[in-house]
Amino acid sequence: MPVVKLSFSAIVAESFGFFFANLRPFFHLVTIPWIASLAIRMIGSALNQESIFAVLVEKAVDVVPTVMFMLAWQRFVLLGPNRVERLPGLGWSPREQAYLMHLIKIGGITFVLITAFVLTMGTMDYGVLATPGAPVDPALAQRQALAAPLGAGFMVSVLLALRVSWGLAATAVDVPFSPRLSWAYGRGNGWTIVGSLFLTFLVSAIVTTVATLVTLGLMRGVFGAQEAAVVVTWTVALLVSYAGAAVAATLQAIIFRTLLSWREGAALPATT
Secondary structure, eight states, rough: SSSOOHHHHHHHHHHHHHHTTTTTHHHHHHHHHHHHHHHHHHHHHHSSOHHHHEEEEEEEEHHHHHHHHHHHHHHHHHHHHOOOOOOSSSSSOHHHHHHHHHHHHHHHHHHHHHHHHHHHHHHOHHHHHSSSTOOOOOHHHHHHHHHHHHHHHHHHHHHHHHHGGGGGGHHHHOOOOHHHHHHHTTTHHHHHHHHHHHHHHHHHHHHHHHHHHHHHHHHHTTOOSHHHHHHHHHHHHHHHHHHHHHHHHHHHHHHHHHTTTOTTTTOOOOOO
């Protein structure tokens, strides 16, 4: 039995409450990463709109501004505004490097699996799939057979990544940490950690999708914009996505602080 038992409703409510109570610091910290992500999205679209591989590379590059923001936001949550030290996006320090390496340890396998899954499946003719009695495409059937274990592995890796992702908050405040320690300290609270983070990311994805559709509909339907509508939609969608990342980063920080009863300068408790 763990020393600390997390409350699902309490940590989720605290995370959303903290975010909405600190919207001004959020807009201050997110500005440069938000602009950087928008620039990456626009450059990626201009270079190649068809290549699946190019889209994956774009997502990988976008991790850099995301790391800058999440690290700064978690320091804000755990240490306060005076300890953020530098506006995210104005530099890259060993702290960001350590955070990125920790993130790769957590989600690297997941990214590799989803990349392999997407490249294996390629593009699909959904019209053929929906046609009753249509002959089975042998090439498609072979791709599906190859992709099935990759998809299953991806789902398992996502659950494992969520389970240990809260340890990122430790790296944000310069506490040496690893996925192994996250697993050990989170023992007995695994499903609460996974469930709360999954819910947060799910809500973020739904809100981002709704914001994207509403913005695009307004820009095209009301204002009659075309190319400008796409840029404005990306801008809004990325901001909403960063808001979701902020809530998730807050949740990770709260889990870290609660499970370890963390205070700056105090030694970590012994694992059981």
